[in-house]
Amino acid sequence: MNAIMSEIRTALMSTLVLVVLVCCLYPLAVRGAGLLIFPRNAAGSLITRAGTITGSELIGQCFTGPRYFHTRPSAAGKGYDAANSGGSNLGPLSKHLRDTVAERVAAYRQENGLGPDIRVPADAVTASGSGLDPHISVRNALLQAPRVAHAAGMNPEAVRTLIHAHTEAPDALLFGCPRVNVLTLNIALHENR
């Protein structure tokens, strides 16, 4: 019994020691280093325009107007709720998934004036894992370009040039997929007008 009590005492002490080390000193040291070396990243890569925060470069947001490129469908809260991230968690045989995707396909084709023979990009009609995906595929952006150009009264070629300027290549040409950051692209469009 004495042996067990002494073990409990050691356990208490080592828990306290670890709390000080890894729960206080370590996160504060990382915070300090972040402030010194990567202040913008550590604070959330926020985009500020005319004194107000428009959003974060890394966090997607909702777009419905025809003048904007649209992000992917989102299952985070009521859509792009960045305080409530998450996916739809619908399985492959889900009736709800099938019906929702069918609606999204029809809406995507109608919005962008696409015929029934055009296959809709998968990312345009499926919800992402986080519900905050800031990116869309290049093909998705190019299919939306004529609609955006028309609504914004711009030359379609200029819109396509903007898309390519906001396309991120795979990291080190190796990791991940080419992708278009919707928020920065839309801000560029907005400021172009």
Added chain:
Amino acid sequence: MHPVNIIELLLFVGLLLAMTKPLGLHLAAVLDAQGKTVLDPFVQPAEKFLYRLIGIRSTDEQSWKRYTVSLCAFSLVSMLFTYAVLRLQHLLPLNPQGFGPVRPDLAFNTAASFTTNTNWQSYGGESTLSYFSQMAGLTLHNFASAAAGIAVAAALVRGISRHSVKTIGNFWVDLVRTNLYLLIPASFIFALFLMSQGVIQNFHPYVTAQPLDQQAAAAQSIAQGPLASQIAIKMLGTNGGGFMNANAAHPYENPTPLSNFLQMLAILLIPSGLTYYLGRMLKNQRHGWAVWTAMLIMFLASLSVCWWSESAGNPRLHALGVDAAEGNMEGKEVRFGIFDSALFATVTTSASCGAVNAMHDSFTPAGGLMPLVNIQLGEVVFGGAGAGLYGMLVFIVLTVFLAGLMVGRTPEYAGKKIEARDIKLCALALLILVCTILGFTAWAAVAPRGTAAITNRGPHGLTEMLYAFSSAAGNNGSAFAGLGATTVWYNTTLGIAMLLGRFFMIVPILALAGSLGAKKPMPQTAGTFPVAGPTFIVLLVGTVLIVGALTFLPALALGPIVEHFLMTTAPVVY
């Protein structure tokens, strides 16, 4: 499936291979109370100071029983600490969102989850927990449970490599040294890299943004927090509990494909290094590499199926006019695409990590089957930090035993006779996993409180429950997250499953360490079964697969396997 993905895979395996030896050597020094490392000049004074504070002598060694008592006492105390932090979070600092106390069942589940290195996310991260709860309540265990796992693996390896002794090391020394010489420095460096990619680290209240398209949304509240420090150890310690609900799919936790690549590497780093440590301690480096190779074979096999299935996508959606070229994108992020999501799913379930960068619940049936199988094999394909190696050592002892039976010789491993008691302990360690997973899943499948939580009907619903208890008992922590498991019933049963899967496995393993350590060495003869080379690798892989298949195939047939055939042949939806 793209050629550039093959290059990425080769680079991944190549880097893992290249880092195995240096890390194994470092582990050998860290896990020796008198070991010399390059960090000694900086860390040794702190180490000595800590020993004085907690009142131990680094030269004292413990019997397996004492080692077990120390580990259990530490786990109990630290679990109660986390429970208290969560229950009292409304009174504690760093709570800018003003979250109330965590419900008792959820606090129990979360405390059990982090103590056991499971990190099952019943909690909602940014919508439930304050910064202090994350930093103190959860990060404590990210370090402590990983160190405890490594300690148990080291104790077992000591038992195998020593002979005629009663002691297997000192738990407190292993705990302190693993943290000071390995986990804390490595996490700090990794956290710096993560911030360079955009992972946040701050204590600001949630940011309110005025979105560009004011017609679509008037305001967007963006969750903040000290992420980088927690994500670094979440990966290195194979914990996997996310700061945010969406875990590594969240752009703040995993902003770029490069951060994703290194996070995957970080998960497998320590488990892989431990195989080299095994070879070094047994003075049989070829054995260490044979174990590594067996793990790699199973890893690649599992990845191939998952990758293929996710690339092929969901024919139901293709029939609606969705482009098949992108694969199954439901629940996946554009920046990762199919390959990085399939690789991540394989890595995180091979190890007992459980972080996810895509939602496994929305994977295709065969793509979701592989993560589930990885967990059910006991997470011995590299496995968790420490837990992978001690799990694999159980299978190695079984393999040696089976090989001995086949040729009619007394089985021996590393110069030790394997006797009935040792095999019983191994069987116990395996059976506890099986009984917990299948027992609880069976209960959930017939209990109204079990089935009420499933999101997807049909075979997928059974898979959600089977996955939950596999993940809990296997201390993985990933989920088919459609299961609405934040109920009192699930929080309690899953919490119990985690504790059973962790401690009822660790106790027989430490007993095995004690039993093997006490044995006298036997001279190696021409008849000794060699534990290196292709024959051993094939037998080891075979043992792991046969034990896993015999146990779980019936349950899997009713879940993902039947779902796969329904998807490809029948027009049903649920």
